[in-house]
């Protein structure tokens with residue numbers, strides 16, 4: 001059975017699944033170039049059909065990772081209740097409600113819209129709605145290495161649930177508990193992100209990075225914001241103290257302002273120690289609640305396999321702590337946020353309706369379009385660049401890396417999910433203290449407090465990091481062992497941690513070979529890896545965009561499949 005899965009609210013995406021195997025998965029933002037695009041993924045649908053080499057009429061079923069028939073009552077009742085507590089939040093609630101209604105209308109009218117794009121004959125499929133958290137849960141468990149696992153899902157809000165707990169058994173996923181809106185860890189994190197002057201539901205990773213610079217000085221405050229009720233296996237957010245919808249209007253309660261001793265930070269205002277302490281306490285509070293709930297639902301000292309999905313588990317510091325303190329059998333797939341529910345919805349429907357459905361462990365995020373040698377060559381010619389094919393692209397790139405050059409690396413299929421995992425990446429040598437500033441100044445232009453991640457040979461990870469676990473999708477942070485704390489300054493955060501992607505031959509032979517070549521030269525199989533984009537832009541998707549990137553930035557080298565372009569080559573053609 002061939003199923004088209006769709007994510008149609010935040011982080012829109014499309015995916016095609018055949019008999020339980022992911023054929024392709026594409027995010028709309030990479031095609032329409034609008035980061036975190038919300039809406040129907042029309043371009044991603046077309047690209048997915050093209051990658052799978054099928055047409056719309058070959059699709060047996062369409063699955064959407066949202067059920068527009070659910071959640072209305074909870075949303076309306078809770079919104080009315082909180083209007084008394086925080087009337088200032090009303091306009092934000094109305095505008096969110098508008099967006100929600102529009103999103104649901106898009107789903108209800110999907111078939112009609114598809115018939116405008118394709119022919120009516122081609123669009124005869126049944127459309128199935130999959131409850132949002134079930135889609136998240138399926139997206140992780142059904143591609144995990146585990147036949148049996150506990151599953152946790154946490155995001156801002158699904159239809160009405162904010163956190164859900166499941167058990168996975170073979171191809172069955174059964175929900176055993178849920179926490180409802182307005183009690184949301186995702187919303188709590190987003191509200192403080194907004195207070196700290198960053199974009200809500202966008203820049204939470206920056207707050208996570210900032211947390212390492214602070215101390216847990218606001219612990220007492222967060223005990224009042226989010227209260228655990230172990231006996232009832234739940235937690236509550238005190239919305240009269242911190243309200244997500246009010247925060248969207250940059251409105252915070254008097255009590256919150258008094259207790260933090262701060263006003264909402266403006267985006268260009270300097271970050272002070274109190275901001276850092278607030279970020280630290282937020283991170284600690286979030287982790288404490290997640291651990292308390294894991295223990296409540298899945299038992300103490302669990303060493304059972306655990307799968308996680310939902311936007312909250314983009315928090316790689318939390319994930320590293322789960323490995324360290326909860327279970328070392330922990331799986332997250334590459335699109336843990338809402339971009340992953342296209343895959344999850346399709347897998348969920350497939351597991352119920354497809355007699356040929358089988359589990360497939362997902363080892364690579366390279367699920368998007370790749371480009372042939374001819375396509376790359378022709379693109380270079382379009383830019384009037386003479387195509388220079390490297391005799392040994394791995395050795396030559398390793399040589400540039402160890403010379404301190406900043407490298408764009410474009411090879412294979414586009415990654416699915418928010419991380420560049422060595423197909424649309426920027427690489428640099430992690431041992432040079434100045435390289436972090438160079439990457440920022442030449443290309444990325446990110447805040448200086450944000451650390452860069454690292455690619456590391458799986459077999460060497462244990463040499464450098466404490467309590468390390470396989471991390472093929474770069475969603476886990478680990479700490480350097482004491483003797484390596486000063487060896488890799490370009491990727492070492494203030495607390496000696498690093499978000500890592502482990503690489504083995506089976507996951508990505510090209511990256512493995514490159515890391516081996518780097519190791520021959522510097523003695524370590526480890527390099528800096530960051531996404532190939534400039535700040536606030538989606539990751540580069542096509543060879544044309546890659547060439548434009550080296551033309552418009554100070555990137556030193558661009559590797560496009562086996563072709564190598566130097567900055568001076570493009571400068572000469574400007």
Ligand SMILES: [Fe+2]
Pocket residue numbers: 132136155156157158310311337338
């Ligand atoms: Fe979600």
